[in-house]
Amino acid sequence: MEKHIVIIGSGFAAYQLVKSLRKLDIAAPITVITADSGDDYSKPELSHVFSRRQTAGDLIKQTADEFAALQQIELMNYTEVQSIDTKAKIVKLPDHQISYSKLVLATGASSLVPAFEGNATNEIATLNSLAEYANQQDRLASAQSVVVIGAGLIGTEIAMDLTLAGKQVTLCDRATRLMPTLLPSFLGAELYQVMVENQVRVKLPSTVQAVNRHHQQLIVQFDDQSYVEADVVIAAMGLKPNIKLADDAGLAVNQGILVDEQLRTSAQNVYALGDCAEFGGKVRAFLQPTMLSAMALAKTLLGTPTSVKLPASLIKAKTPWFPLSLSGKTTGAQTRWEVTRDDNGYIAKAFDRETGTLIGFVVSHEQQKSAFPLLRQLPAD
Incomplete structure (x- = not known):
């Protein structure tokens, strides 16, 4: 099938890519294959389900069927991918196989x-x-x-x-x-x-x-x-990128699946996105870089090669007793801190000891309003 895009995975990265693709092309054939239910939910909400007394069902924004219908895609849930043949451009499933023109691995990461x-x-x-x-x-x-x-x-x-x-x-x-x-x-x-x-x-x-x-x-x-x-x-000891499927298919892997600035893997017409991808020597597990990467990849998949450009990312901690926003390099021996604290909270700025350049910050409580002005001063990620 010409221009058939196949995506393996149904987490935040995969569904951001689907939405980005549909903003650019309403008709491109897209198939999503996922081992789980395929329901669309907000993963960050898992950090405060207990105080809200929410069930798993409460977190679902759209069921798999609703998402597939809205985005006009074929969604194959509860389906395990057995292997990938990158030369034949085939994804092998338990009872049949699917051909692709472009393949995206959005296989996520597993708890360590x-x-x-x-x-x-x-x-x-x-x-x-x-x-x-x-x-x-x-x-x-x-x-x-x-x-x-x-x-x-x-x-x-x-x-x-x-x-x-x-x-x-x-x-x-x-x-x-x-x-x-x-x-x-x-x-x-x-x-x-x-x-x-x-x-x-x-x-x-x-x-x-x-x-x-x-x-x-x-x-x-x-x-x-x-x-x-x-x-x-x-x-809650961290995550390990799911790279086995890529590794078995002969793709270059390290900590994650290795990709270049256009999220291309070592195999032609195969890309990786999200928690499973290692880009610029890093696996970026936060939402902002994934969203920006999905937007760039959508353009690439539809014929306009686009490199991923990542500004400094803001991390907001869902820690109500000590609310925090931070970005950049906030740990390390070569960091010099400039700290102000008042009744509104902390503004802690990190500077490189040698150059004096702002390299990171942490702001707390009511001082979080300072986050975006500081963010604009940081170098790109």
């Missing part, structure tokens, strides 16, 4: 769960997709105590939300501070204090060794021989 010891490692919950939350929502609703492993952005957001929902929460990480890849030490320390004041038990640094079930309780054991009992254990 280390191989802990113990008899209950298979009971560790992850919340990286609507399906994962749907599988765990009843357990989480009835749980009184929860251990969250991983004190990065997502783990911290989830820990706050669970506490607001009335759960007893323990947040642990082997790092020495909260959100260690995003916050400088002085802000990490203040966030720690805020969490403790709001009755979150924070164990830092603390490495989980085992997760065992003992009767009705899960027992999380740490390297210092201490342990915590909980009804549910959640892993």
Whole structure:
């Protein structure tokens, strides 16, 4: 089929691409193949479903059928792709195969769960997709105590939300501070204090060794021989790009699927987008770069090669006790900080020690209104 675009995946990246394509061409044949339901939902909302007492169904903006009808696409849900033949330009499914003119891998990323010891490692919950939350929502609703492993952005957001929902929460990480890849030490320390004041038990640094079930309780054991009992254990330890399908097809992969500035993989007419793609040496898991990449890729797929240009991206943390917006390089030894604080919150600016150039910032509370003027001063991502 001429100009047949096939997209593997149905997450934010895939559906942003579909919407971008339809803004440019209402008639181009598009097929989306996904292993899950294909329902359209807002993934960031998973960080505060507990305090809002939302079910997985509450998060669905459009069902798969509604999305497919509105966007005029063929959507094949609950369908596993077995392999890709990039020479024949074929996607092989369990019972048939589909030809493509352009193929986009938007396979996303999976929650990283280390191989802990113990008899209950298979009971560790992850919340990286609507399906994962749907599988765990009843357990989480009835749980009184929860251990969250991983004190990065997502783990911290989830820990706050669970506490607001009335759960007893323990947040642990082997790092020495909260959100260690995003916050400088002085802000990490203040966030720690805020969490403790709001009755979150924070164990830092603390490495989980085992997760065992003992009767009705899960027992999380740490390297210092201490342990915590909980009804549910959640892993929020980061994401691992889903690259196996690409790797098996002979595409160049590293941490993610390697793409150039036009999101082209090492195979002709095959592209990658979103959490699975490694562009410029980075896997960019936030919404803004994915949206901009989808817009550029749509033009490329429809015959106008367009390079991805990414400005500095703004990250807004859904941390109601300590609301934050940040961008750029906000950690590192070569950073000099200029900090102002008043009743409205923090404005913390990061400068390169050698050049004096603004390279990042963190703003909190009412000072978040300063984010966009600062963002415009940062170099492109």
